[in-house]
Amino acid sequence: MSTIAIANQKGGVGKTTVTMQLGAALSRRYRVLVVDVDPQRSTMWWAENAAAALPFDFAGNQHPAVVGRLDRLHVDYDFVLVDTPGNLEDTHILETVLDTADFAIVPLTPEPLAVEPTMRTITRLIEPRALRYSVLLNRIDTRIPNQLRVWQELLDTTFGVPRFDASLRQFKAQTEAPVLGQLVTSMHDNRRTSGSIADVTRLGHEMAECLAPATQGRW
Ligand SMILES: Nc1ncnc2c1ncn2[C@@H]1O[C@H](COP(=O)(O)OP(=O)(O)O)[C@@H](O)[C@H]1O
Ligand SMILES: [Mg+2]
Numbered sequence: 001m002s003t004i005a006i007a008n009q010k011g012g013v014g015k016t017t018v019t020m021q022l023g024a025a026l027s028r029r030y031r032v033l034v035v036d037v038d039p040q041r042s043t044m045w046w047a048e049n050a051a052a053a054l055p056f057d058f059a060g061n062q063h064p065a066v067v068g069r070l071d072r073l074h075v076d077y078d079f080v081l082v083d084t085p086g087n088l089e090d091t092h093i094l095e096t097v098l099d100t101a102d103f104a105i106v107p108l109t110p111e112p113l114a115v116e117p118t119m120r121t122i123t124r125l126i127e128p129r130a131l132r133y134s135v136l137l138n139r140i141d142t143r144i145p146n147q148l149r150v151w152q153e154l155l156d157t158t159f160g161v162p163r164f165d166a167s168l169r170q171f172k173a174q175t176e177a178p179v180l181g182q183l184v185t186s187m188h189d190n191r192r193t194s195g196s197i198a199d200v201t202r203l204g205h206e207m208a209e210c211l212a213p214a215t216q217g218r219w
Pocket of ligand 1: 010011012013014015016017018042086138139140168169170171172174175176
């Protein structure tokens with residue numbers, strides 16, 4: 001079982017989106033549990049809207065200590081994804097999750113103001129725990145020439161942090177997904193949705209390869 005925390009003390013970078021959509025992508029091949037420890041409960045609302053279309057097990061409104069106790073409950077999941085709060089008041093909640101996580105995904109939107117809180121999350125909370133992590137660029141605007149390349153370069157050279165090769169582009173289908181209760185597994189693949197489905201699917205492959213090399217062939 002691999003526990004993945006989706007973490008960034010900057011709000012609005014896509015933690016909830018990544019948790020729910022990656023959970024759905026991984027659920028195509030793996031047993032997935034999504035846990036929400038964010039007092040804002042955004043995943044709960046999304047999960048309620050999805051109802052029967054929710055492709056993974058879901059535990060909303062959880063105390064962060066629960067994450068470290070899952071092993072003892074003899075639950076058997078391949079991946080546990082944990083959505084965490086994105087504000088400084090709830091730092092203790094995030095820290096409790098990071099204490100027992102195997103990996104942290106750090107979503108980052110390509111905005112200068114998002115960089116400082118993201119780097120602070122990495123240097124103060126993630127790196128001191130020797131936790132494996134990777135930054136995920138989210139809301140890439142394909143109308144801006146070279147935006148993806150410029151930000152990848154920034155992460156690789158200026159900040160020197162690990163990142164996913166996969167990234168998520170900005171799509172209306174992603175913004176609308178929570179209210180429609182949609183996940184990549186329940187979206188009809190059409191012109192409106194195909195880009196987001198492709199992005200999240202690629203991320204799922206990369207995450208699974210990174211954490212479970214032995215199971216790569218199962219996709
Ligand atoms: N790739 C994307 N394309 C379009 N909208 C996105 C994308 N990722 C996130 N969003 C939207 O941005 C907002 C913030 O995302 P959210 O996942 O709630 O961030 P966080 O959990 O970090 O606060 C939400 O309205 C969400 O629908
Ligand atoms: Mg959130």
